[in-house]
Amino acid sequence: MMMLWVVVLAQTILLIALLLGIYLMQRRSQRQLQQLQQQLSTLNQATALHTQLDHDIKELRSGIIGVGQRVISFESELSEQQQQLHQLMDKQQSLELADPDAKIYSRAMKMVELGAGLEEIIRECELPRAEAELLLSLHQTKSS
Structure with missing residues (x-):
C-alpha cells in the first residue's frame, strides 16, 4: 500500500507541476498576446496616419499642378x-x-524736367513763347 501511496503522491506532484507549467505558459502567452495587440494597435494608428498623409500629399500635388x-x-x-x-x-x-517736331518737343520736355527756364527753352528749342509756357505749365501740373 505504501508503494501505491508513493505512486499517487508522485503522480499528484507531476500533475501539480504540469498544471503549474501550463499556468505559466498561459500567463506568458497572455502577455505576448497583449504585446501583440498593442503592436497591432500602434500599427493600425500608423497605417491610418500614413493613409491621411498620403491623401494630403495627393491634394498638395494637385494644388501645385494647378498653380504651376x-x-x-x-x-x-x-x-x-x-x-x-x-x-x-x-x-x-x-x-x-x-517727326522732326517731336524731337524738338521731346528735347523741350527734357529741359523742363531738368529745371530749365522759359527763356532758355524758347532759345534752345526755337519754340514760340506760348508753347514753351504750355510745356512749363503741364510739367508743374504733373509735379503737383
Whole structure:
C-alpha cells in the first residue's frame, strides 16, 4: 500500500507541476498576446496616419499642378505683353525719328524736367513763347 501511496503522491506532484507549467505558459502567452495587440494597435494608428498623409500629399500635388499651370499661363501672358510693349516702344521711337517736331518737343520736355527756364527753352528749342509756357505749365501740373 505504501508503494501505491508513493505512486499517487508522485503522480499528484507531476500533475501539480504540469498544471503549474501550463499556468505559466498561459500567463506568458497572455502577455505576448497583449504585446501583440498593442503592436497591432500602434500599427493600425500608423497605417491610418500614413493613409491621411498620403491623401494630403495627393491634394498638395494637385494644388501645385494647378498653380504651376497658372504660372505658365501668366508667363505666357507676360511674354506677350512684353512683346507688345517692345513693339509699341519701337513704333514710338520710329515715329519720333520720322517727326522732326517731336524731337524738338521731346528735347523741350527734357529741359523742363531738368529745371530749365522759359527763356532758355524758347532759345534752345526755337519754340514760340506760348508753347514753351504750355510745356512749363503741364510739367508743374504733373509735379503737383
